[in-house]
Amino acid sequence: MIESINNERIKKYAKLDQKKYRNLEGMFIVEGEHLVEEARKRGLIIEIFSTVPYEDATLVSEAVMTKLSHLTTPPKILAVVKILDSKEIKGNLLILDGIQDPGNLGTIIRSAVAFGIDTIILSNDTVDLYNTKTIRSSEGMIFNINFIKTDLNSFIDKIKNDYLILTTNVKDGKNIKDISINKPYAIIMGNEGNGVKEALASLSNDTIYIPMSKSCESLNVAIATSIILYELYQNK
Amino acid sequence: MIESINNERIKKYAKLDQKKYRNLEGMFIVEGEHLVEEARKRGLIIEIFSTVPYEDATLVSEAVMTKLSHLTTPPKILAVVKILDSKEIKGNLLILDGIQDPGNLGTIIRSAVAFGIDTIILSNDTVDLYNTKTIRSSEGMIFNINFIKTDLNSFIDKIKNDYLILTTNVKDGKNIKDISINKPYAIIMGNEGNGVKEALASLSNDTIYIPMSKSCESLNVAIATSIILYELYQNK
Numbered sequence: 001m002i003e004s005i006n007n008e009r010i011k012k013y014a015k016l017d018q019k020k021y022r023n024l025e026g027m028f029i030v031e032g033e034h035l036v037e038e039a040r041k042r043g044l045i046i047e048i049f050s051t052v053p054y055e056d057a058t059l060v061s062e063a064v065m066t067k068l069s070h071l072t073t074p075p076k077i078l079a080v081v082k083i084l085d086s087k088e089i090k091g092n093l094l095i096l097d098g099i100q101d102p103g104n105l106g107t108i109i110r111s112a113v114a115f116g117i118d119t120i121i122l123s124n125d126t127v128d129l130y131n132t133k134t135i136r137s138s139e140g141m142i143f144n145i146n147f148i149k150t151d152l153n154s155f156i157d158k159i160k161n162d163y164l165i166l167t168t169n170v171k172d173g174k175n176i177k178d179i180s181i182n183k184p185y186a187i188i189m190g191n192e193g194n195g196v197k198e199a200l201a202s203l204s205n206d207t208i209y210i211p212m213s214k215s216c217e218s219l220n221v222a223i224a225t226s227i228i229l230y231e232l233y234q235n236k
Numbered sequence: 237m238i239e240s241i242n243n244e245r246i247k248k249y250a251k252l253d254q255k256k257y258r259n260l261e262g263m264f265i266v267e268g269e270h271l272v273e274e275a276r277k278r279g280l281i282i283e284i285f286s287t288v289p290y291e292d293a294t295l296v297s298e299a300v301m302t303k304l305s306h307l308t309t310p311p312k313i314l315a316v317v318k319i320l321d322s323k324e325i326k327g328n329l330l331i332l333d334g335i336q337d338p339g340n341l342g343t344i345i346r347s348a349v350a351f352g353i354d355t356i357i358l359s360n361d362t363v364d365l366y367n368t369k370t371i372r373s374s375e376g377m378i379f380n381i382n383f384i385k386t387d388l389n390s391f392i393d394k395i396k397n398d399y400l401i402l403t404t405n406v407k408d409g410k411n412i413k414d415i416s417i418n419k420p421y422a423i424i425m426g427n428e429g430n431g432v433k434e435a436l437a438s439l440s441n442d443t444i445y446i447p448m449s450k451s452c453e454s455l456n457v458a459i460a461t462s463i464i465l466y467e468l469y470q471n472k
Binding site: 217 | 343455
């Protein structure tokens, strides 16, 4: 049992609350039994820590758990896990251009899994995938989808012949219900405040909008993304 | 100019960060010019405070602004406003049964305005409408919709002859695309963890589900609500 927060391993893992150390070590922390077991299914576990006897977990004191946890109410169990490998793309894509809110990113990931997206492409300025809030609001769905973090301009340039590339445009877009899909699609969604960057938007083959009441200017980005993914998923 | 955080009016308004005082005084605080102006349009302003000269605002020091603000970065301008009056219902309804997360509630309000809901009915155990996070994530849309906070069972009993009452049911529900609407509708949506309470669900005329991939168990409640509202809004 590890009782001291000065244990070398604990000190090292406690630093994983910072993005810099997550990238450096190639590890992140997932909290709670559900996420630990999801990570285990994918063979990503480095070490499990628990304040109560739990399978192959290392027993730790409450103080150590509090030190490792990023939550105000620490869980009974958490795990240090390997960051995810990127796989080849092979189906419909969601391209996220600078999403800033970790809760929005997590919610979008959950919806993307629900609506048949194979891979999420994250711009380099998107909020960190391994942020605790992102992981929590994804409800474990980060383990059910492929991620690629890259420069979006060169990525879209590479895929443009094989994909129908769509983005939103409130002024000139087509009603999302009227889009016809005849090949794999890639949806570009933009930042909370500013939308999709102009240079990226100009790379799309077509633009779409979600019809809505004039009383409301815009939807939350996670909502807009989910409605578009939902509609295209039904469209198949 | 008010410079002291011990000013009696400031001390009183600073307590509006607590739900108890908001209810007692019938007031709440909105932060930032956009929300202040939305409140003004509806004639709800009690007093505006600003750290820079601004129309009819009372000038205050940064310290006073920090005392009044609920944000970590206080705005330049905020207002104390009257809580909203409930009006008669007259169109489609959204009934929320025990939503707990203020961000979810705010996002749902924004989508409800976008998709033609006239009134949102809040159960007595729903998170407070005047919570700062709710107001912020609604993007000012709390001023564009009618709210009624009440006991849901007796409310639904009163409207059941005039409304098509729908709720979600993953097992036996109809595909949301296959619902036909021939009168005003009322959608009951449930709590983040537990869904709609059984006693309420049994009062619905029909149940619906959102088709999705088996890889994902469920959607975030704000997402599910928005997709249903979107779909029914297009259905008209």
